[in-house]
Amino acid sequence: MKVDTYYSSKIDDDALAVQRRRHFGKLIALGDVRNLDQDYLNALGPVDLLLSGSPCDQLTLLNPIRMGLAGGESSGNLFYEFFRIRDLLARKAEEERRPFYWLCENTSKMELATKQAMTMALGCMPVTCCSSSFLPAVRRRLFWGNTPYLDQIAEEMKGRMRETSLQDIVGPYRIPMLDLVPTITSSGSGKGLCETP
Numbered sequence: 154m155k156v157d158t159y160y161s162s163k164i165d166d167d168a169l170a171v172q173r174r175r176h177f178g179k180l181i182a183l184g185d186v187r188n189l190d191q192d193y194l195n196a197l198g199p200v201d202l203l204l205s206g207s208p209c210d211q212l213t214l215l216n217p218i219r220m221g222l223a224g225g226e227s228s229g230n231l232f233y234e235f236f237r238i239r240d241l242l243a244r245k246a247e248e249e250r251r252p253f254y255w256l257c258e259n260t261s262k263m264e265l266a267t268k269q270a271m272t273m274a275l276g277c278m279p280v281t282c283c284s285s286s287f288l289p290a291v292r293r294r295l296f297w298g299n300t301p302y303l304d305q306i307a308e309e310m311k312g313r314m315r316e317t318s319l320q321d322i323v324g325p326y327r328i329p330m331l332d333l334v335p336t337i338t339s340s341g342s343g344k345g346l347c348e349t350p
Contacts, residue, residue: 160197162186165208186234191241200242202254202300205235209260212267221267229267232259236274256298263295272297280307 159180163169172180183189194200211220211229220227239255246253259271261281272278279295280303296303323329 160200162189186231186238189238191245194238194241195245199246199249199251201246201252202256203235203239203242204256204258205232205239206258207231207235209263212263213260214262214264221264222270232257232271233274239275254298254300256296256300256303258294258296261293261295268295271295280304282307282310 159176160183161172161176161180162183162185163172164185169182172182183193208228208231210216211227212222212232213219220229222229222232235257239257243253243255257271257275268279275297277297277299279297281293281295284292284294296307320329
């Protein structure tokens with residue numbers, strides 16, 4: 154797929170560092186998604202595809218003090234920003250009589266009520282795909298979207314063999330002690346998974 158321009162709306166320092174390292178010079182940073190309004194989005198020109206992976210730390214069952222989708226301090230409520238932006242962009246695309254596609258991703262390890270609320274807001278059922286099809290990490294993720302063949306792609310991914318090793322990701326100065334990890338991170342939660350030669 155040919156992409157003319159990539160836009161990103163991240164504010165987390167760690168996410169921004171990864172973004173700069175992996176995609177330097179390839180995207181335009183828009184800042185905090187909560188500050189994007191219809192006028193700002195209109196000024197960007199046509200947006201044909203919207204991708205989202207809102208923070209899962211307040212949604213995952215692994216967090217015993219999770220706040221879920223609600224609450225002023227919960228990063229989980231950023232999901233509703235995707236929903237808001239999606240509707241603004243979809244309305245504009247409809248007015249201009251052009252297609253608009255979207256895909257929203259999050260953890261599969263969430264309360265049923267949270268999954269149902271997200272499904273109701275997005276208006277479609279999610280499909281499940283595991284990151285081990287692409288990366289040396291076992292993370293089952295939910296994907297909601299209107300992209301063509303989403304169900305078929307998720308089914309095909311189940312049998313796909315990854316081509317990336319953990320060594321490819323951790324770099325030449327670290328030696329992974331495992332083939333698969335629960336998550337790939339540079340924070341303290343990754344300690345003990347690699348040795349430094």
